[in-house]
Every structure is written in C-alpha cells, then in structure tokens.
Amino acid sequence: MKNVHKLTEGAILLAAYTVMLLITIYVPILGAFVNLFLSLPFIMFAAKHNRQSSLVFIVAATFLSLIVGTLLAIPLTLAYGLTGLVMGDFVRNQKGRAAVFLAGTITFLLNLVAQYAVAVAFFKIDIIEQSVDLVRESVDQSMSILSALGQEQNAVLLEQLNAGIELLQSLVPSLFVMISLGTVFLIQLVSFPIIKRFGxxxxxxxxxxxxxxxxxxxxxxxFALVASLFLQTDAGGYIHIALTNILFVLQLLMVIQGLAFIWYFSHLKEWPKALPVIVTVLVFIMPFLLYIVWILGIIDLGFDLRKRMIK
Structure with missing residues (x-):
C-alpha cells in the first residue's frame, strides 16, 4: 500500500513537472516565471522519500524531458531537479533553512559550471565570450556612429568602457555564484510556502x-585587499582573476553585513519597518550609499558594534 501511494504521488508530481517544463520552454513570458517552480516537485518528493526513490524520480523526469521537450529540457531538468532533490533531502533530515539554502546554492552552482564546461568543450558554444564580443561590437558601432556624425571620440570614455568589459569578463566566476544564490533564494521563496501547506x-x-x-x-x-594592492599581476592572469573575484564576493558580504546592522539598529530604535526596506532599495540604486553601508559592515564585523550599542 505504501509503494502504491509513493508511485501515485511520484506520477502526479512528474505530470506537474512536465506541464511546467513545457510552459517554460514554449511560453516565453509566462515560462520565465514558471521556471522558478521547476524544483518544487523534486523538493516535495525528496522531502518525503529516501534518496534511492529520489534517484529513480529524477531519472524518470529526465526521460520524460527527453520525450516531450527539446535538448534544452535536459539541462533544465538536471539543474533544477538535482537542486530540488538536495534541498528536499536536507528538509527531510531537518538540517535547517540556512543549510538547505547553502546546499541548494552549491548544487545549482556545480550544475551551472558543469553545463557551461560541456557547452564549451563539446558544442563550441561559449555564451560568455559571445556576450562580451557582442558588447564590444556595440561599443565599436557607437563610436563609429559618433565619428560619422563628425564628433570626436572620447578616449577616456572608451578606455573606461573597455576596462568595464574586461572587469565583467574577469567576474564571471562571481557572476555564477550570484546567479546561483539568487536562483535558489527565489526557489525557496516560491516553493517553501507551498510544501509547508502539504505538512x-x-x-x-x-x-x-x-x-x-x-x-x-x-x-x-x-588579506585579499593588501594582496591586490601590492602584487603585480597581469590582467587576465589566474592570480588577477582570483583576487578580483574574491574581493568582489567579500565586498558583497560586507554590504550584506552592513544592511543587517541597519535592520538591527532600526529594530532597536523601534523605527517604522518600512524604513530599512527603503534604505536597502536605495543602497542598490545610489552607489555612494553602497560604500557607506560597506564600511558600516566592516566596522560592525570588526568591532562588534551591536554589542557596544547594547552596553
């Protein structure tokens, strides 16, 4: 009887996943929203059943994806399916929300990197390089239009644009991490309230x-800041790329620490709840606020600012 219930539940979840997958692939606007729910069937199944059953579930989902979808369906199933299974397994073992989020992020990141490597190695498709080339072509075309209109090219602006493109190319590993964090956060945001309703x-x-x-x-x-100041590294070299990405991620973490302190301070002063929300939004709109919050995060982390305020 238990196996019958498991098979029935698995079939229903597979059917729901298939419908959402078809919408994601063939309905562009709606699919952009529906793809956030692709991990939901996997989370629900893995949260209730053991790992062996979950493995069978994702194999069946991959087989269905190959039948009803295109080649694009396989990477989607592997990325969202494996992420959902890992998150569901952590939920079943009561590991805590933070552990579920971290495990899901790492799983999605590994999928992202692996699929990018496969696309480059076997299909000769480098989305990142193509995107960078497209941006460079856009800049060159813009400068050509300005020259045709009789306006002089701004050498300083052109140099800044090229430096920005090179920096973006160097930050690809950090961008993969950011994409993984954001995706798993949204998956939790839309999926957990639903599975909570199912007990x-x-x-x-x-x-x-x-x-x-x-x-x-x-x-x-x-340490990374001092190393970047004193180590003479070639732009595009491994050390330069590593230091750039480490600094980017750590600076982002300091900003998060600073925002957390602002929320704490607002709660301590019993200010309106909307105030820290407005400040958080403004931080990502106004760059000078970003630096202030970044410094605030460093001070809070280094000098235990919250404990000093309580005293």
Whole structure:
C-alpha cells in the first residue's frame, strides 16, 4: 500500500513537472516565471522519500524531458531537479533553512559550471565570450556612429568602457555564484510556502537583523585587499582573476553585513519597518550609499558594534 501511494504521488508530481517544463520552454513570458517552480516537485518528493526513490524520480523526469521537450529540457531538468532533490533531502533530515539554502546554492552552482564546461568543450558554444564580443561590437558601432556624425571620440570614455568589459569578463566566476544564490533564494521563496501547506516541516529563518557573518571573513578581505594592492599581476592572469573575484564576493558580504546592522539598529530604535526596506532599495540604486553601508559592515564585523550599542 505504501509503494502504491509513493508511485501515485511520484506520477502526479512528474505530470506537474512536465506541464511546467513545457510552459517554460514554449511560453516565453509566462515560462520565465514558471521556471522558478521547476524544483518544487523534486523538493516535495525528496522531502518525503529516501534518496534511492529520489534517484529513480529524477531519472524518470529526465526521460520524460527527453520525450516531450527539446535538448534544452535536459539541462533544465538536471539543474533544477538535482537542486530540488538536495534541498528536499536536507528538509527531510531537518538540517535547517540556512543549510538547505547553502546546499541548494552549491548544487545549482556545480550544475551551472558543469553545463557551461560541456557547452564549451563539446558544442563550441561559449555564451560568455559571445556576450562580451557582442558588447564590444556595440561599443565599436557607437563610436563609429559618433565619428560619422563628425564628433570626436572620447578616449577616456572608451578606455573606461573597455576596462568595464574586461572587469565583467574577469567576474564571471562571481557572476555564477550570484546567479546561483539568487536562483535558489527565489526557489525557496516560491516553493517553501507551498510544501509547508502539504505538512512538510521546513523550519524557520532567523530574522535578517540577527545575521552576523564570521569575523574571519574580515581578515580574508583585508588579506585579499593588501594582496591586490601590492602584487603585480597581469590582467587576465589566474592570480588577477582570483583576487578580483574574491574581493568582489567579500565586498558583497560586507554590504550584506552592513544592511543587517541597519535592520538591527532600526529594530532597536523601534523605527517604522518600512524604513530599512527603503534604505536597502536605495543602497542598490545610489552607489555612494553602497560604500557607506560597506564600511558600516566592516566596522560592525570588526568591532562588534551591536554589542557596544547594547552596553
């Protein structure tokens, strides 16, 4: 009887996944929203059943994807399916929301990197290089139009644009991490309220204002900053790319720490709840605020600013 129930539940979830996959592939606008729910059937199944059953489930989902979809369906199933299974397995073992988020992010990131490597190695398709070339062509065309109109090219602006393109190309590993973090966050945001309604215990998030990153990150940040200032590295070299990405990720973490402190301070002062939300939005719109929050995060992490305020 138990196996019959498992098979029935698995069939229903596979049917739901197939419908969502078809919408994602063939209905562009609606599919952009529906693809966030692709991990939901996998999370629900893995949260209730063991790993062996989950493995059979994703094999069946991959086989169905090959039948009803295109070649694009296989990478989608592997990325969202494996991520969902890992998240569901962590939910079933009551690992906590933070652990579920971290495991899901790592799984999605590994899928992203692996699929990019396969596309480059076997299909000679490098989306990143093609995107960079497209941006360079757009810049060159814009400069050609300005020359045709009789206006002089701004050498400083052209140099800044080229430097920005090179920086973007160097930050590809960090962009992969950001994409993975953002995707898994959205998957949790839309999926967990649904599986909670089906009686699955998913745990609770700690409040954002209580977030405190490990203090060791500050030492890593200072070390990377000093290394980038004193090490003479070639642009495009492995050391340069590694330091650029490490600094980018650590700076982002310091901004998050600073925002968490603002939310904590607002709660402590009993200010309106809308205020920290407005500040958070403004930080990503106004660059000068970003630097202020970044410095605030460093001070909070390095000098235990919250404990000093309580005292």
């Amino acid at each position: 699955v215990n998913i745990g609770e998030w700690r409040s954002f204002r209580e977030l405190t990153l490990p203090k060791s990150l500050l030492y890593y940040f200072l």
